[in-house]
Every structure is written in C-alpha cells, then in structure tokens.
Amino acid sequence: VHALRLGSHIDLKHWPQSLLYLFILQAVQKHGLPQRWLTTLIESREGAMADKPFLNLNEAEKYGEQTCTPILYLTLQTIGVTDVKADHAASHLGRAQGLVTLLRGIPFNAHHRRVLLPVELCVHHGVSQEQIVRRDNSQPVKDLIYDIASQAHIHIDKFKQMKDLPKTARPVFLHEVPIEQFLSHIQHLDFDPFHPKFLQRSPSFVFRLQWHWFKQRF
16 A cells, blocks of 8 residues: 555665566556555545445445546546546446445445445434345335435536537446446346345346447547
8 A cells, every 4th residue: 555655756676576566566667657546546446445324325425436536537538548538427427336336335335244335324314224234125114215326327428518529538438337237237126135036147248348449429
C-alpha cells in the first residue's frame, strides 16, 4: 500500500518482488497514472475492511465512486483517453457498478453473517440484519433490493444518455453490459436476493458483449 502511494518515486530494489505490485508500478510509470486515484482506491478499500454497513444509499454510492470509478479512470488513461465527458460517463458507470457489486455480495455476506446494506434503507423497509442473515426473501426485503437496483439503473440511464464519447473508450465502457444485464436479470427474479439463480450468469452474456462491440454501442 505504501509503495503504491509513492507511485514512481521508489527504487525497486527496496520493495518485495510481488508480480501484482510490479505490474501496477509498471503501469504507473509507463502511463503517468495520477497518484490521487490510486490513493482513493486504496484508502476506500482500507476503510471497508471493518465490514460496517453503509449508513444510507448515498454512502453506498460514494463507496462505488471511490472503488470502481477510479479503476475506470485509470483504465481510460492507460489507453490514452483524457476526456471530461468520458470521465463523467465513467463516474456514473462506476457508481452503478458499486451498487451492483453490493447486491451481488448479499448471499455471500449473509452466509458469513455480514450485512452491508444501507441502514437507513433497511429501517425504511422494516428489514433487520437478522432477516438478511436468515436469507429472508419476504416482500420488504425485495423492496429494499429494488430501491438499490433502481438507483444503479438511474446511473446506467445517465451513462447511456452521454453523447459524443470518444470511440477509443469503448473497451472500458463495455462494463455497462454486465451491469445492465444483471439488473435486468434480478428484475425477472422479482428482486429476490436469495433466489437460486440470483448469481447465475446469462448464457447470452458473451453474445451481448460482442454485439455491443460490433454495433459500437456503449
């Protein structure tokens, strides 16, 4: 963590020869990646290690913006895209991805007796942490999931409304495909986070990815 914060101002001889670290450092040095995005990414991950639930939906969105969006920013820069509109689009996409990641993690976290869902939203729907741990799929739980999924969908809609995005950003913005597909998938499951098929990937995923690429659609 300390090495990444130092960015390019280090001597490789004094740091462990971790392949992951070396590859990241190589990318930092080759593409001049901004330290602030790496720092934001690292610090937000560190802050999440306490496994505390988010206070509200805004806080959950902010976490997505601090963990998913920086990766998109960094990836855009590595392929030579420095564009304000592209960064704005990446911001919406990153927040949507963060909320979807929160939803996808519900079954796993419940199994380990962890509940990270926004507290205020849980209270609003009358859903307790124990209900999530017990894998309760009652209507209040589904309503809770619906609210989070709806907010993610709002960001996807805003992303898709962005015009005149650089064509060179297409590989990065293909992230939209699995996000939107997951949101559509759980809608068909009536937003039941404990449905046996909740985490099942659609067999059409690769086809849709190729179709978006061929049609040059984001």
